[in-house]
Amino acid sequence: MxxxxxxxxxxxxxxxxxxxxxxxxxxxxxxxxxxxxxxxxxxxxxxxxxxxxxxxxxxxxxxxxxxxxxxxxxxxxxxxxxxxxxxxxxxxxxxxxxxxxxxxxxxxGTPDVRVCGTLSPTGNAQPRPGGVLLNGQWGFISGALHSQWQEIIAMGAAPDGTPMPLMMLVPMSDLEVVDDWHTAGMRGSGSVTTVARDVFVPQERVLPLPAVLQGQYASKLNAESPMYRAPLLGVAAASSVGTVIGLARAAREVFFERLPGRKITYTDYGSQAEAPVTHLQVAEATLKADQAEFHGYRVADLTDSKGRSGEPWTLEERVRSRADVGAVCQLGREAVEVLALASGGSSVYSSVPIQRIARDVHTVNLHALMTPQTNFELYGRVLCGLEPNSFYI
The missing domain is CATH 1.10.540.10 (Acyl-CoA dehydrogenase/oxidase, N-terminal domain)
Structure with missing residues (x-):
C-alpha cells in the first residue's frame, strides 16, 4: 500500500x-x-x-x-x-x-479496518498486572457485525483509587454479540449489543476518558495532524450530521419522484402538484432542510478550521457544537415529516422509501448525544453563565 x-x-x-x-x-x-x-x-x-x-x-x-x-x-x-x-x-x-x-x-495493520464503539460506560474494569479485566455489556453498537475492533468505555479507577471512566480497544473476537437489534428505524445498521466476560485488556490499550475528553492523547506521531487538533465530542458532532442532511435530501427526492400523476384523494385536484397545499409543503420542507445544512456545515467547518489553526476550542464552541447537532436533527426530522405526511396513504407500504426515511430520521433524533432538547438546554445553560451539566462536551 x-x-x-x-x-x-x-x-x-x-x-x-x-x-x-x-x-x-x-x-x-x-x-x-x-x-x-x-x-x-x-x-x-x-x-x-x-x-x-x-x-x-x-x-x-x-x-x-x-x-x-x-x-x-x-x-x-x-x-x-x-x-x-x-x-x-x-x-x-x-x-x-x-x-x-x-x-x-x-x-x-488490518487494511480497511472497521472500529465500532460507544461512549456509554456500561462495564467495569478491574486492575490486573499489566492491564485491566473487563466485564460488561454495551448496546447500540452500530456496525459491530462487520467490525474487527470495538472502542469501549468502562468504569475503572484513577491512580488514587477514585472511580474513573476508561477508554479501551478490544478485538471483536474477544466479545460476545447479542442479536437484539429489533427496532423501528435504522434497522440496517445492525446496532447489536456486545458483551465482555473476563476479557483482559493490556494497559497500552487503556486510556483515561477524562484526559481524552480534554484532548490529552497518547499518540506522539499524530500530535501535529490537523485531524487530531479537536475535542472528541466536537469531532463526534461534526461526524454525525451528514446522515440527517442526506435523509432530508432523500425525502425530497423520493417525494418528487412520486409526485407526477398523483392526485389528492377526496378533492377535485387532478394533480397533487397543482394544489397550493403541496406548494406550501415542499417549500417548508426545503427551507427546513436548508437550515439543517447550515447548522451541520457550521460545526464541520468549525472543527476543520480549528484543526488547521491549532486554536483551542472555547467552552461556548464546545456546547454550541452539541446544539448544532440538535438543530440538524430537529430540522431534518421536521423536513422529512412534512413530506412523509404529504405522501398519501400509499406511502405506508414498505416498497415506498419515504416511510423508511421517516423512521430512520426519527431514530437518529433519539440518540442520547443528538436529542435536540437536551443539547439546546446544555447550550442555553452556558449562554446564561452557568457551568455545563454534562461531562460530554
Missing part, C-alpha cells in the same frame, strides 16, 4: 454518490436482515471510504469533517443505515489515533 497517496474530498464524494443505486438496491434486504449487506460493505471498502479518518502513514486520507459530511450525506440518499454506520466507524476509527503509536500499528 502506498502510504503517501491522497484522495481529494471531491473524489470521495463522487465515489459515495456512485454507490447510491447499490445502497437503494439492498436497502430492503438490510431492513429485513437487520444488518448491512456484505456487497455494500465491500463496495465501500473498494471506494476507500473506510480510510477517510485514518492517519496517512497507514494508507489513510485524513479527510476533513466537511468531506465526511458530504460523503455520508450522499450515502444517506441511498440508505440512512449505511450512512449512519459509516459515520460511526469514522468516529472510533479516529479515536484509535489517540492511543499509543504501537497500538495504532496493531489496529491499522
Amino acid at each position: 502506498d502510504v503517501t497517496q491522497t484522495v481529494p474530498g471531491t473524489e470521495l464524494v463522487r465515489r459515495a454518490t456512485e454507490l447510491v443505486p447499490l445502497l437503494q438496491k439492498h436497502a430492503s434486504w438490510s431492513e429485513e436482515n437487520r444488518r448491512m449487506h456484505d456487497e455494500v460493505v465491500e463496495a465501500m471498502a473498494d471506494a476507500g471510504l473506510f480510510r477517510m479518518r485514518i492517519p496517512k502513514r497507514y494508507g489513510g486520507y485524513e479527510s476533513d469533517t466537511r468531506t465526511l459530511t458530504d460523503v455520508t450525506a450522499q450515502l444517506a440518499r441511498g440508505d440512512g443505515s449505511v450512512a449512519w454506520t459509516a459515520s460511526v466507524w469514522c468516529i472510533p476509527g479516529w479515536m484509535v489515533g489517540m492511543f499509543p503509536d504501537e497500538v495504532q500499528d496493531e489496529v491499522f
Whole structure:
C-alpha cells in the first residue's frame, strides 16, 4: 500500500454518490436482515471510504469533517443505515489515533479496518498486572457485525483509587454479540449489543476518558495532524450530521419522484402538484432542510478550521457544537415529516422509501448525544453563565 497517496474530498464524494443505486438496491434486504449487506460493505471498502479518518502513514486520507459530511450525506440518499454506520466507524476509527503509536500499528495493520464503539460506560474494569479485566455489556453498537475492533468505555479507577471512566480497544473476537437489534428505524445498521466476560485488556490499550475528553492523547506521531487538533465530542458532532442532511435530501427526492400523476384523494385536484397545499409543503420542507445544512456545515467547518489553526476550542464552541447537532436533527426530522405526511396513504407500504426515511430520521433524533432538547438546554445553560451539566462536551 502506498502510504503517501491522497484522495481529494471531491473524489470521495463522487465515489459515495456512485454507490447510491447499490445502497437503494439492498436497502430492503438490510431492513429485513437487520444488518448491512456484505456487497455494500465491500463496495465501500473498494471506494476507500473506510480510510477517510485514518492517519496517512497507514494508507489513510485524513479527510476533513466537511468531506465526511458530504460523503455520508450522499450515502444517506441511498440508505440512512449505511450512512449512519459509516459515520460511526469514522468516529472510533479516529479515536484509535489517540492511543499509543504501537497500538495504532496493531489496529491499522488490518487494511480497511472497521472500529465500532460507544461512549456509554456500561462495564467495569478491574486492575490486573499489566492491564485491566473487563466485564460488561454495551448496546447500540452500530456496525459491530462487520467490525474487527470495538472502542469501549468502562468504569475503572484513577491512580488514587477514585472511580474513573476508561477508554479501551478490544478485538471483536474477544466479545460476545447479542442479536437484539429489533427496532423501528435504522434497522440496517445492525446496532447489536456486545458483551465482555473476563476479557483482559493490556494497559497500552487503556486510556483515561477524562484526559481524552480534554484532548490529552497518547499518540506522539499524530500530535501535529490537523485531524487530531479537536475535542472528541466536537469531532463526534461534526461526524454525525451528514446522515440527517442526506435523509432530508432523500425525502425530497423520493417525494418528487412520486409526485407526477398523483392526485389528492377526496378533492377535485387532478394533480397533487397543482394544489397550493403541496406548494406550501415542499417549500417548508426545503427551507427546513436548508437550515439543517447550515447548522451541520457550521460545526464541520468549525472543527476543520480549528484543526488547521491549532486554536483551542472555547467552552461556548464546545456546547454550541452539541446544539448544532440538535438543530440538524430537529430540522431534518421536521423536513422529512412534512413530506412523509404529504405522501398519501400509499406511502405506508414498505416498497415506498419515504416511510423508511421517516423512521430512520426519527431514530437518529433519539440518540442520547443528538436529542435536540437536551443539547439546546446544555447550550442555553452556558449562554446564561452557568457551568455545563454534562461531562460530554
